[in-house]
Amino acid sequence: MNNDGNASTPHIGGPTARTGVWFVGARGSVATTAVAGCAAVTAGLHPPTGMVTETPPFDGTGLPPLSSLVFGGHDTAHCPLPKRAEHLTDAGVLPHGLASAVHAELQAADQEIRTGGPLPGDTRGDEELITDFAADLVSFRRRNALARVVVVNVSSTEPLPAPDAVRLPPSSLYAAAALRAGCPYVNFTPSTGLRTPALTQAAAAGGLPHAGRDGKTGQTLLRAVLAPMFVQRALEVRAWSGTNLLGGGDGAALADPGAAAAKNAGKERVLADTLGHTPEGEVHIDDVPALGDWKTAWDHIAFEGFLGSRMILQTIWQGCDSALAAPLVLDLARLVARAHEAGLAGPLPELGFYFKDPDAGPSGLSEQFTALLAFADRLREAK
Amino acid sequence: MNNDGNASTPHIGGPTARTGVWFVGARGSVATTAVAGCAAVTAGLHPPTGMVTETPPFDGTGLPPLSSLVFGGHDTAHCPLPKRAEHLTDAGVLPHGLASAVHAELQAADQEIRTGGPLPGDTRGDEELITDFAADLVSFRRRNALARVVVVNVSSTEPLPAPDAVRLPPSSLYAAAALRAGCPYVNFTPSTGLRTPALTQAAAAGGLPHAGRDGKTGQTLLRAVLAPMFVQRALEVRAWSGTNLLGGGDGAALADPGAAAAKNAGKERVLADTLGHTPEGEVHIDDVPALGDWKTAWDHIAFEGFLGSRMILQTIWQGCDSALAAPLVLDLARLVARAHEAGLAGPLPELGFYFKDPDAGPSGLSEQFTALLAFADRLREAK
Amino acid sequence: MNNDGNASTPHIGGPTARTGVWFVGARGSVATTAVAGCAAVTAGLHPPTGMVTETPPFDGTGLPPLSSLVFGGHDTAHCPLPKRAEHLTDAGVLPHGLASAVHAELQAADQEIRTGGPLPGDTRGDEELITDFAADLVSFRRRNALARVVVVNVSSTEPLPAPDAVRLPPSSLYAAAALRAGCPYVNFTPSTGLRTPALTQAAAAGGLPHAGRDGKTGQTLLRAVLAPMFVQRALEVRAWSGTNLLGGGDGAALADPGAAAAKNAGKERVLADTLGHTPEGEVHIDDVPALGDWKTAWDHIAFEGFLGSRMILQTIWQGCDSALAAPLVLDLARLVARAHEAGLAGPLPELGFYFKDPDAGPSGLSEQFTALLAFADRLREAK
Amino acid sequence: MNNDGNASTPHIGGPTARTGVWFVGARGSVATTAVAGCAAVTAGLHPPTGMVTETPPFDGTGLPPLSSLVFGGHDTAHCPLPKRAEHLTDAGVLPHGLASAVHAELQAADQEIRTGGPLPGDTRGDEELITDFAADLVSFRRRNALARVVVVNVSSTEPLPAPDAVRLPPSSLYAAAALRAGCPYVNFTPSTGLRTPALTQAAAAGGLPHAGRDGKTGQTLLRAVLAPMFVQRALEVRAWSGTNLLGGGDGAALADPGAAAAKNAGKERVLADTLGHTPEGEVHIDDVPALGDWKTAWDHIAFEGFLGSRMILQTIWQGCDSALAAPLVLDLARLVARAHEAGLAGPLPELGFYFKDPDAGPSGLSEQFTALLAFADRLREAK
Structure with missing residues (x-):
């Protein structure tokens, strides 16, 4: 369990606890749609179509409510979220009127976005980047008095790293930062993330639940x-x-x-x-x-x-794709947050339903759905 | 159990027992493809692609071997099976050369086809037709010393019967004949078959397994x-x-x-x-x-x-369609024959995998497949 | 030539002459899109994509400019055009923002829409309806000082009339009214329109150009x-x-x-x-x-x-369909208006390019396009 | 005109004159289908579906009859044509029974196939290969007393030649041989053929009709x-x-x-x-x-x-593809043969209907068809 709370912050982990969702690629289409959509569903503007965790089998499983989610993230782009939401409206991804209806929530999330990296010309080494990213995570958690923060990679797909690469790919730097900051981790992209020998030991030792890889949307x-x-x-x-x-x-x-x-x-x-x-x-x-x-x-x-x-x-x-991915990303953030709360650690093959390249488990969607329902039961029974 | 065997016929029900498959619509594309295909697979000319019962989960379930199947049936058409097989070859359903390679088996099945009905101008009433059809079934079983005969409806789809119809639809006449002759029954078509109040009681009293309705092929x-x-x-x-x-x-x-x-x-x-x-x-x-x-x-x-x-x-x-239906029809004949041998009676909802309009059970294919595998286990454990 | 102008109206037929486009079905999707789109293209908000008459082969053919078109029409529905345009925006037919940008033009056209018929319970006979509709046309032309009015049927498809029908179908009532008022006529629907023996003689005698039937859009x-x-x-x-x-x-x-x-x-x-x-x-x-x-x-x-x-x-x-039909409807109104000005009369088989069921001419699109280009040349040479 | 006939050969160019069709890639699918199909249509076994030159607009244009065509060609493969035809039957390209019905014609064509090149390890230079290929063409023409021989490239697509290639690509060697032997030339493939600066002058000087490039089939x-x-x-x-x-x-x-x-x-x-x-x-x-x-x-x-x-x-x-290409190849051989007879020379842009990358002319199929019909008229009027 995280222990960075203190007496001056609100009560953490109780019924009013809030959960952080930290997007790597926070200004991208998927993250923007997730933030806007979470606010819209919370406000009752839209039904939660596409969110599996809002269907009856997940009743009573203790997932953090959508209204309790607090968003932030890393990105190397600078376009403010409200503007991104307008672009997505013009592109037909978001319905007209939504961006203005949830402007406050987009603005709030935008305030919690920090510059990612490595940027062109960045002189920081891998270790320094990991340290910086982890500090961003810890700060986000503390400032918002969050019970926990789930890091979710929704950034653009990286090229396959060269076998002789000296540096870690960016997705792995962010994943390492999540481990260091004690954050559960979800990789919704085909990028490397935790799937590198360099992070195997840290992931095993971290005692954190994680899930991936590559969201299965179409x-x-x-x-x-x-x-x-x-x-x-x-x-x-x-x-x-x-x-x-x-x-x-x-x-x-x-x-x-x-x-x-x-x-x-x-x-x-x-x-x-x-x-x-x-x-x-x-x-x-x-x-x-x-x-x-x-x-x-x-x-x-x-x-x-x-x-x-x-x-x-x-x-x-x-x-x-954004409309298909966003509700799944919200699902995953909630499921992995709850798994963390329930003390689960390591890969969660029960979430193979969501991924093209899951950690383990069956490959047919129906068997994967059965596994997901069993996972829901397990969460329901957890404290 | 049937008891029309006698001392002069070969031993029935032992390891060399043979199983009858009686097609209603025996000169149609599906029946012709099933007869020709069964012979071809038995002779090793083709792998059993499309036959679920030939996959590993069905090993040891005691299904009658393909080589033990004896074919006959009713039809109102007269084109001999070897000629039908040639037509199907020209139509691209059967591969070239197959019709001649299995000519003997087609000829043998053709000898066991009896005229169905009611024919145009037929003066026989329902009861008389049922009696005649049942007699054909009993004769087929006795002459060929068959352990049992499964009746499989693969004839053309009937119109929906009028609510005030006085007579039974033909598919129900054949189904009634199956019950009377003590034969398990499969309805691979959307026609009425056993699904009429007039046959409900007889079906329940018959102690015979049956399955339907309407094969799910495309x-x-x-x-x-x-x-x-x-x-x-x-x-x-x-x-x-x-x-x-x-x-x-x-x-x-x-x-x-x-x-x-x-x-x-x-x-x-x-x-x-x-x-x-x-x-x-x-x-x-x-x-x-x-x-x-x-x-x-x-x-x-x-x-x-x-x-x-x-x-x-x-x-x-x-x-x-014929190539899709024929292996499923062979599957069903074998599964229902084995169910009969195992003493099962009544509808077999575990076979919903094969039907558009099954007797009961789940509607998703994956759940239906799971049920089918459980049924295989059940057969394996039966005597 | 029409001669209902008088000294108190602006000069008719000169370079500043305006042309009326009278839609039967004026509150429908096609008419609304045509009115809104004509205004949008005139204002430079959108390029004239989909309008064949705005391509180079039609330069110098003397077609009435889009800015000179004045819209009106009949309909039995009551929803105001600006509101219809909003509905079409929500439906993704019109781009967001367009309805408000051309609100004035929609409002102006809405003012020129008259109630069509026969309405349920209408006691007027065919002759009375024709008279009323023709009066609407003449009034529209006079009040707006229009050089001419082209009547364009874009209403919902009628059922095929019964062979023994006593009354004319509505589409034919409107067509007859066009003849009576001296208006060129276009039937963009599969409805009867002028294609009834009852109107053959009047059409021939009217000396008016007309074109149909059934726009070819998909x-x-x-x-x-x-x-x-x-x-x-x-x-x-x-x-x-x-x-x-x-x-x-x-x-x-x-x-x-x-x-x-x-x-x-x-x-x-x-x-x-x-x-x-x-x-x-x-x-x-x-x-x-x-x-x-x-x-x-x-x-x-x-x-x-x-x-x-x-x-x-x-x-x-x-x-x-509305976005495909609207520019063709504008094309046709302009071409038939210009044909009228040039003194052409009777069916215009050169417009077969636009119709599923043209009056005559080739059936292949390419030959029809060639015929249309030849028609453009003819118009260019006309006075 | 070719002038390699002599007194001992039959009359050339008269009503009984025969025309040679020489395939580069003579053992390929297209050539085999063309040879088999020409024989089948000639024998009345199949209608000439897919052959544009057998439709009414080509009546009286003086094209060589299908029965007058004599086939030969180059190939580096060795599978005999009758065997290739069997393979194409198994592959569903040729109908069952056709290969045996036209066995004699396939056999005859097979006798006229010569080894192409350059073969692996071939020590002949470009000039020597051209000389050898041209000799094959002249021999074919003389031995069969042919009025003319059309060379048609239907071999596999070559890679684009490197800009600094020293040798001519094989397709150009065959094209050069055609020029040298006084044969009209058709390139049905995207390969270089005559489209190389090295052959521009020879093609212009040859006084031979030619057409290409890359048959338009799907x-x-x-x-x-x-x-x-x-x-x-x-x-x-x-x-x-x-x-x-x-x-x-x-x-x-x-x-x-x-x-x-x-x-x-x-x-x-x-x-x-x-x-x-x-x-x-x-x-x-x-x-x-x-x-x-x-x-x-x-x-x-x-x-x-x-x-x-x-x-x-x-x-x-x-x-x-073979069934689509073969009738077009027969069309082209006949059209170009007739063009040669009529004294036409140089590229034939009127045949753009057949090609993806024609020598000139319109790019729309309909305009190309119009040009083809005009070409038919021209041939009809030629002596």
């Missing part, structure tokens, strides 16, 4: 329900090909072949784990700025049935 | 995996629309609005059961003879995510 | 370019199936089987005219309110190539 | 009809993305990034030429062996309409 979500169908029906998948078109920041980031490779590794893992082999076919991620924050994913699955008959399934998914 | 199979995904992710399905294009006999039969209504009831049940409400949208079934036995199903799902964002999933399924 | 537009491709490449179209999903007023209107039949007749004409035969396949129009004013059209084309090879083309069109 | 065919639609309707194409999945030899060849680059250049040219700008979006070509000779092409077009409304068109093309 094409891979579909793959996680369709691949088991073929297996269960004893149909032979010959080839599974996919193309993703997306604009927005993610499209540009993933136009980098290194970042795309990181992203695709997760996508392919679902198929390999479920089918027991890697079928033919490639996955493309194209940057199409004209699509803005909306993503189109086309999948083409060639499979073989009885007596060698050749059949085809195609799927076309048109979704808004 | 669009509804997909719906049974996709609908749970939306529920699990707390996404709100607004509209689910579908169009099916198919030629072949099924296309023509379903061009009849009554038959289409029967078919669509099953399709819609999956959504209503899973989503908890019936979304907007219609289902069309078009007869497109140019497509032959190949079916194309387009689904368009409009759903709502976080903060009211509007998203779309579309699926296009291009499959061969 | 699925049929595609068909008009794809069908010629198959013909030109000597590929054999076996089946052409289509499903349209749409909400909004049009979806509800077309859920009426009679209205759908009227609509589909036009769609099928394109294929029959181009292919020389009617392929297999049906067209469905489903009302899906969740889609609002956005339409999705799926087409599935089964065709045969060399040596009987079977191939498939599928298209999915996701468009906003 | 995705680009569609683009050539869809892109003009957007232009004609003044709709703004923002992004045009495409993915092609194909197995067979072409899939493997195009998995080479250099070859794919060559292929994509043609695809993009259609859009740039028609739209007047290059929209956002990429084109992918994936090798998916499970699809065999069947190709699936998905296109996603994001376009903007009136008042900035965002709309989407998607197309899915599932075709058999």
